[in-house]
Amino acid sequence: MKFVDEAFIDIAAGDGGNGCVSFRHEKYKEFGGPNGGDGGRGGNVYAVADDNLNTLVDYRFSRRYDAKRGENGMGSDMFGAAGDDIVLKMPVGTIISDAETGDVIMELLEVGEQRLLAKGGDGGYGNMRFKSSINRAPRQKTPGGIGERKELKLELKVLADVGLLGMPNAGKSTLIASISNARPKIADYPFTTLHPNLGVVRVGPEQSFVVADVPGLIEGASEGAGLGHQFLRHLQRTRLLLHVIDMAPFDEAVDPVAQAKAIVGELKKYDDELYAKPRWLVLNKLDMVPEDEREARVKDFVKRYRTALKIKAKEELPVFEVSALARQGLEPLIREIYGHVKRVHEASKPPVDVDPRFADQP
Incomplete structure (x- = not known):
C-alpha cells in the first residue's frame, strides 16, 4: 500500500432539527394547550486514534464527511431524534490543523484517544417551551442551530523511539x-x-x-x-x-x-x-x-x-x-x-x- 502522510478533508456536523408548533387536539379538550416538541441535535464529528492504521490513504479518496441532521420536533410532546455522529479513524500521530490558517487544532498521540472535531447544531425549541401564565397558546418556535463546518489538513508523523x-x-x-x-x-x-x-x-x-x-x-x-x-x-x-x-x-x-x-x-x-x-x-x-x-x-x-x-x-x-x-x-x-x-x-x-x-x- 502506498504510504500517504498528508490529506485534506471537509467535515460538516449535522444541523439541529427545528422546533414544532402544535396544539393538543382531543375530544372534549377545548383548551388542550401547546404540545410542540423540540428538534433533535445534529450529529457530531469525532476523530479517534486507531493503532490498526498507519497511513491516511483512505482520506485521499473520500474527502467529504457530513454528519446527520437532527429530526424536527413533532406534536404530542415528541422531541426529534438526534442525528447520528461520525467517527473518523486516524493513525496514531496524526496532526489535525485548519487548512486555511495552518493552526494546529489537535494531535492524536494515544491509542483510542477520541476528540471532537465539529459540534452538531442544537435542536430548536418547540412551542411548548414558550408556554406561560400570560401566554397560554404560544405560536413561537425556533429553528435548529447550524452545525460546524471545517476544512482540515491531516498530517501524519509516525511515533517512533x-x-x-x-x-x-x-x-x-x-x-x-x-x-x-x-x-x-x-x-x-x-x-x-x-x-x-x-x-x-x-x-x-x-x-x-x-x-x-x-x-x-x-x-x-x-x-x-x-x-x-x-x-x-x-x-x-x-x-x-x-x-x-x-x-x-x-x-x-x-x-x-x-x-x-x-x-x-x-x-x-x-x-x-x-x-x-x-x-x-x-x-x-x-x-x-x-x-x-x-x-x-x-x-x-x-x-x-x-x-x-x-x-x-x-x-x-x-x-x-x-x-x-x-x-x-x-x-x-x-x-x-x-x-x-x-x-x-x-x-x-x-x-x-x-x-x-x-x-x-x-
Missing part, C-alpha cells in the same frame, strides 16, 4: 530488517525505500522500542531534492537518531565523511530541534572492509568526522561498528539503544505527588 538516517544505499533498510520485525524492500540501487517503515525491536519480555526508517537523504534534501525531505517530519518525534554510514561505498571516490557532513547539514537546515537530537554513528558494511584495515579505517573516519563537524575531543560521540547484512555488532547496539530510550522515557514522566505522611515509607 529511534529514527534511521543516512544516504541512499547506506544499509538502513537492511539494518531495520535485521533488528526488528519490519520487512522493507531491499535492493542494490538508490532510493529503494519510498516510504517510512516502522519496526518493533524486541529486547526481552515487555522490553521493546520502535524504529523508523525513512528514504535516504541527499545533499539539498531540505530544499526538496530527492525523496527523504518529504519524510523528515517523521524523525521529529524520535528520541534518538542513528546516522548510518556506508563504510564500503562502491565508488572509491566517495568520501563517507563528506556524505555524513552533508546529512548533518541538511538536518540543521530543516529543523534546529531535529538537529539537536542525540545522534549516534552506526558504521555499517564493515564486513566488506578487509579485517586488517577495519580498525585504521574506523579511526580515520571518526577523527576526520570530528574535525569536519568541529566536535571537541572531550565531547561524547557514540560510535558502533556493525554489519547489518552479516548481523555483526547488532546486540550491543540494541542494548544501548534500549537503555537510552528507557532513560529518556523515565525522565519525561511527570513527578508523582506523594502524601507527606507517607513520604518516609518504602
Whole structure:
C-alpha cells in the first residue's frame, strides 16, 4: 500500500432539527394547550486514534464527511431524534490543523484517544417551551442551530523511539530488517525505500522500542531534492537518531565523511530541534572492509568526522561498528539503544505527588 502522510478533508456536523408548533387536539379538550416538541441535535464529528492504521490513504479518496441532521420536533410532546455522529479513524500521530490558517487544532498521540472535531447544531425549541401564565397558546418556535463546518489538513508523523538516517544505499533498510520485525524492500540501487517503515525491536519480555526508517537523504534534501525531505517530519518525534554510514561505498571516490557532513547539514537546515537530537554513528558494511584495515579505517573516519563537524575531543560521540547484512555488532547496539530510550522515557514522566505522611515509607 502506498504510504500517504498528508490529506485534506471537509467535515460538516449535522444541523439541529427545528422546533414544532402544535396544539393538543382531543375530544372534549377545548383548551388542550401547546404540545410542540423540540428538534433533535445534529450529529457530531469525532476523530479517534486507531493503532490498526498507519497511513491516511483512505482520506485521499473520500474527502467529504457530513454528519446527520437532527429530526424536527413533532406534536404530542415528541422531541426529534438526534442525528447520528461520525467517527473518523486516524493513525496514531496524526496532526489535525485548519487548512486555511495552518493552526494546529489537535494531535492524536494515544491509542483510542477520541476528540471532537465539529459540534452538531442544537435542536430548536418547540412551542411548548414558550408556554406561560400570560401566554397560554404560544405560536413561537425556533429553528435548529447550524452545525460546524471545517476544512482540515491531516498530517501524519509516525511515533517512533529511534529514527534511521543516512544516504541512499547506506544499509538502513537492511539494518531495520535485521533488528526488528519490519520487512522493507531491499535492493542494490538508490532510493529503494519510498516510504517510512516502522519496526518493533524486541529486547526481552515487555522490553521493546520502535524504529523508523525513512528514504535516504541527499545533499539539498531540505530544499526538496530527492525523496527523504518529504519524510523528515517523521524523525521529529524520535528520541534518538542513528546516522548510518556506508563504510564500503562502491565508488572509491566517495568520501563517507563528506556524505555524513552533508546529512548533518541538511538536518540543521530543516529543523534546529531535529538537529539537536542525540545522534549516534552506526558504521555499517564493515564486513566488506578487509579485517586488517577495519580498525585504521574506523579511526580515520571518526577523527576526520570530528574535525569536519568541529566536535571537541572531550565531547561524547557514540560510535558502533556493525554489519547489518552479516548481523555483526547488532546486540550491543540494541542494548544501548534500549537503555537510552528507557532513560529518556523515565525522565519525561511527570513527578508523582506523594502524601507527606507517607513520604518516609518504602
